[in-house]
Amino acid sequence: MDQKAKKAKKELFDRLDNRLVWTAALLGKRTAAPTVDDVYRLGDLIERHRYLKEDHDFLPGEVDALLCFHDPLEVAQCCWYENGFIDSYPICEILKDIDAYKRFPLTKAEQERRNEPLVQQLKKRLDENFAAYTASQMGKSKQELMAESESIATTQAAYEYMRNDFDYSYGLADLLLKLDDPLQYLAARWSLTFDLPGDDDDTIEEIIKYLEHPPNLSRAQEFEASAKEQKPSVLGQLNKAAQEAGQRPPGGHRPRDTDPR
Numbered sequence: 001m002d003q004k005a006k007k008a009k010k011e012l013f014d015r016l017d018n019r020l021v022w023t024a025a026l027l028g029k030r031t032a033a034p035t036v037d038d039v040y041r042l043g044d045l046i047e048r049h050r051y052l053k054e055d056h057d058f059l060p061g062e063v064d065a066l067l068c069f070h071d072p073l074e075v076a077q078c079c080w081y082e083n084g085f086i087d088s089y090p091i092c093e094i095l096k097d098i099d100a101y102k103r104f105p106l107t108k109a110e111q112e113r114r115n116e117p118l119v120q121q122l123k124k125r126l127d128e129n130f131a132a133y134t135a136s137q138m139g140k141s142k143q144e145l146m147a148e149s150e151s152i153a154t155t156q157a158a159y160e161y162m163r164n165d166f167d168y169s170y171g172l173a174d175l176l177l178k179l180d181d182p183l184q185y186l187a188a189r190w191s192l193t194f195d196l197p198g199d200d201d202d203t204i205e206e207i208i209k210y211l212e213h214p215p216n217l218s219r220a221q222e223f224e225a226s227a228k229e230q231k232p233s234v235l236g237q238l239n240k241a242a243q244e245a246g247q248r249p250p251g252g253h254r255p256r257d258t259d260p261r
Helices: 003-029 036-054 062-067 072-082 091-097 108-136 142-147 149-164 172-176 182-188 201-212 214-230 234-247
Strands: none
Touching (some): 003 036, 003 062, 003 072, 036 072, 062 091, 072 091, 108 149, 108 172, 108 182, 142 149, 149 182, 172 182, 172 201, 201 214
């Protein structure tokens, strides 16, 4: 085992020690007396702690996988339950089966590592959404644009703030990526009274976390699909704009007669 692997294993064992001691200490500090189930659970954790430190043959990646979690002992215990209380279980495989990276709290470092690619993916989608929205305005008359000026300003404010200033907490980008047009969703709930860039991240975070609940997400996706069906395609808007531009010469002048006769 190389030095890096030894260091990682020592870090895991230290954290297993800390979590077991912390769990036992919390049990003793409870206002109500511990129940028999509480004692049994602590006993199971003690056994899992002993097994991991003394008997488990760690496969490649298992140490690093458990170090991703705030409480690696609890996660290892859940893997053991999932495996039918049989030792020598494949930790990495079970972590995927139980969707552990979403079920259990991760360390701050792991949250940051997982969050950044999602934020960049979301920003790319916001760019695409804003480009499509801008293109959809091209074929509209001045009167139509004036009537929609508040909506246009709101959409632009939402785009610029989410693209450049919003501080994405772990999981928020992932929620917005469940929508094809997250910009539309945000703009529909935006307020120009936001003191941007002030302390409005909490308010925006609430708007995004609304999507955590499956019924809310389904409603947002259904609304998105309905709006997409009613809205003319961007290609259609561009074709219309191109046709009108071809029919209206610059400056409103009539075409010059080029016939030499």
